[in-house]
Amino acid sequence: MLKFNSSESLHPAFAPPCEPYTAEQLEQEFIAEVGRWSDGPIWDECGEELPLRMFFRDRIKRILRLVKSEHQDQTRWETGLDGQPLPYTVHLLGAALRALRGGEEGLVVCGVLTHDLLEDTRLRHLSESVLNQIFRSDELTYLNQLLSKVHFDEQVYGAGEQYTDTAYYSDLGADVKALRIKGWERQDNLASFGRLLTSLSPQKLRERRVLVRSEHNANDTLGHLLPLFRSAIDHTSGKDLKLLIKIKADLTETTRALISQIGLTRLDLTNIS
Secondary structure: OOOEOOOOOOOHHHOOOOOOOOHHHHHHHHHHHHHHHHOOOOEOOOOOEHHHHHHHHHHHHHHHHHHHHHOOOOEEEEEEOOOOEEEOHHHHHHHHHHHHHOOOOHHHHHHHHHOOHHHHOHHHHOOHHHHHHHHOOHHHHHHHHHHOOEEOOHHHOOOOEEOOHHHHHHHHHOOHHHHHHHHHHHHHHHHHHHHHHHHOOHHHHHHOOHHHHHHHHHHHHHHHHHHHHHHHHHOOOHHHHHHHHHHHHHHHHHHHHHHHHHHHHHHHHHHHO
16 A cells, blocks of 8 residues: 655655555545535635536546546655655645635646646647547636647647746646646645655755755745745635635645755755765
């Protein structure tokens, strides 16, 4: 059984979204959370009507089958107690579970599940019209294109145009739903790096270049993502504002905890050397 190698010193911001931290347990909790979310009161805290949530309940389950199929041979950088890499779906399910528990709407939850499809699977080579058929939603296709670092244009599909960081975040910041999707998935990534820094041996940390990756994600969050949230909060109202404030607060806490853990880990490695 794959299970996260936990530590008593784990910062609360790094806590896995479920225990035991396995793909199977994550999927069970995610499906249960979808059921609670769709069967809730007529109006939830975000103002999403019950019939719409029931519609998205079925769509979320269909999307989950799609991402499990497309990412089936991919693995995560974390490993279970057996030493084997966890399946990549732990990131998608973990981020989507955070979004559901945070009161997100159905379309954004679908976007969290699918956010890596256009970068890491064969779907990146498909045209926009075909993606619309697969996702059954023009808006979900559009959100995935914004979240992908490969720019898709139906007239030149297959060629691809690599985004620069500036262009990527500029496009992302223009759409509040895409920004929220990025926020949920980044929080899951930051927490994952925090767990790695806390639990891996010095040799494994060096082999996997965990410090370098952790610093890149922390700096990217500070330099690009959090400023977008601050700007969006100043120009947003209603349910979108409430969600943006929550995600920004969670991102800030997790980033600070990760930066602190990076410093402690670097000190430990220096003392060992």
